[in-house]
Each structure stands twice: as C-alpha cells, then as structure tokens.
Amino acid sequence: xxxxxxxxxNGLDTRLQMLLDEREIKNxxxxxxxxxxxxxxDLVADCYMPEAADDHGAFQGGPAExxxxxxxxxxxxxxxxxxxxxxxxxxxxxxxxxxxYYLCYIEFIDDPEFVTTGDAEAVLMxxxxxxxMARVEGTWKIxxxxxxxxxxxxxxxxxxxxxxxxxxxxxxxGDDQDPARLAFAELGLSPGARISH
Numbered sequence: 001x002x003x004x005x006x007x008x009x010n011g012l013d014t015r016l017q018m019l020l021d022e023r024e025i026k027n028x029x030x031x032x033x034x035x036x037x038x039x040x041x042d043l044v045a046d047c048y049m050p051e052a053a054d055d056h057g058a059f060q061g062g063p064a065e066x067x068x069x070x071x072x073x074x075x076x077x078x079x080x081x082x083x084x085x086x087x088x089x090x091x092x093x094x095x096x097x098x099x100x101y102y103l104c105y106i107e108f109i110d111d112p113e114f115v116t117t118g119d120a121e122a123v124l125m126x127x128x129x130x131x132x133m134a135r136v137e138g139t140w141k142i143x144x145x146x147x148x149x150x151x152x153x154x155x156x157x158x159x160x161x162x163x164x165x166x167x168x169x170x171x172x173x174g175d176d177q178d179p180a181r182l183a184f185a186e187l188g189l190s191p192g193a194r195i196s197h
Contacts, residue, residue: 021096022089024140025133029100032142033082038181039074039174041067048142049134055146058113063142074174078107078120078158096133096140102126107158122155 028047035043048054048063059069086101104125108114115121132144160166172178176185 018091021091021135021140025089025091025096025098025131026087026100028133028140028142029084029087029098029129029131033084033102034180036070037081037174038172038178039071040181041071044070046141048145049136052142053144054142057147057149073111076109076111076114078109078122080104080106094135095143096135098129098131098133100129100131102129116154118157120158122158124153124155125149126151 032044032047035041035047045063045067048066050063052063054061054063054066056066056069059066061069081104083103084100085103086099088099090097102125104127105122106125107120107122109120114123127147127149130146130148131142133140134143135141170179176182
C-alpha cells in the first residue's frame with residue numbers, strides 16, 4: 001500500500017484539500033436550496049459567480065435576474081421544499097463539476113404558467129442540477145447551471161394535513177424569523193459561511 005502524501009504549498013495534504021473543496025462545493029448547492037426555500041434571494045444570487053448563466057427551464061439568465069424571477073414567482077407559491085441526495089463532484093484545479101440529484105415538492109397557486117387545471121396544483125419533481133463550478137479568491141461558486149428535470153408527478157389540488165397534531169409543529173417561514181435563519185444568525189453566520197478558528 002502506498003502511504004505517500006503530497007502536500008500543497010501551505011503543508012496541507014492535497015487529499016485533505018480535495019475533501020474540503022468537495023464539502024464547499026456541495027455546501028454551495030445546499031445554500032442555494034436553503035435560500036430559495038426560505039425566500040432569501042440575496043443568498044440565492046450569492047451562490048453564483050456574477051457572470052454565471054442559469055438554465056432553469058422557464059427562466060434563462062444570470063444570478064441577479066434568477067433571484068428577481070424567483071422573488072416575483074414567490075407570490076404564486078404555496079409550500080415548497082428542495083431535497084438534495086446524490087452529489088458527484090469532480091475537481092480540476094480551480095474548476096469543478098457537481099451533479100446533484102434533487103427532489104422538489106412545490107405548490108403552484110394561481111400561476112397560469114405552471115398550473116394545468118384549477119387554481120392550484122401540487123407537483124413533485126425529480127431532477128439534477130449540473131453545475132460547472134469555479135473557485136475565485138478561495139471561494140467556490142456556480143459558474144454555469146443547467147436544472148434538469150428527469151421526471152414529474154402532478155399531485156393535483158394541494159390537500160393540507162388538518163389533524164390535531166398538525167397544529168402542534170413549528171411552522172417553517174420565509175423570512176428572518178425562520179428557526180434555521182435565527183439559529184445561523186446566533187452564530188453571526190449565514191448558511192454555509194466559513195468559520196474561522
């Protein structure tokens with residue numbers, strides 16, 4: 001077994017650096033999901049390089065425009081949640097590709113562009129984010145994204161859980177009072193921010 005290690009200029013094992021880079025790349029995708037689900041549009045835009053391109057199906061454009069489009073569509077959305085599963089990351093210097101499988105539940109309310117029948121429709125989407133990443137000044141961000149949809153299921157009119165137990169759960173929010181945003185703020189951090197020791 002070869003136990004030889006290669007070190008970078010600062011003495012850090014390059015294999016350890018690769019793991020740290022992979023974590024930051026994956027965290028960038030998770031910050032995007034947190035931002036869009038918690039309606040934090042600045043965080044969404046910050047996950048991208050300023051000159052990045054995003055192919056989001058009904059939207060094509062840059063990060064500021066994407067954040068604005070999502071913000072405008074928010075009034076037509078009910079419950080929404082992104083779940084990220086398999087993530088495959090390959091790194092070459094300051095460039096990388098990250099393929100992230102996602103599952104997204106979303107309720108479209110009175111949105112003629114997205115509702116096929118009636119006033120509201122719940123949709124389950126399974127797909128992948130194919131992200132070309134770039135590291136600039138030590139930070140990994142999305143340089144180009146294609147949001148692929150591999151399958152969808154219409155669940156029809158959203159039906160809300162109305163049992164007595166349902167009312168006892170803490171509700172997620174789309175503002176600065178969401179419990180997760182409060183928890184990150186207590187540390188003086190935004191989701192995925194680097195912690196200096």
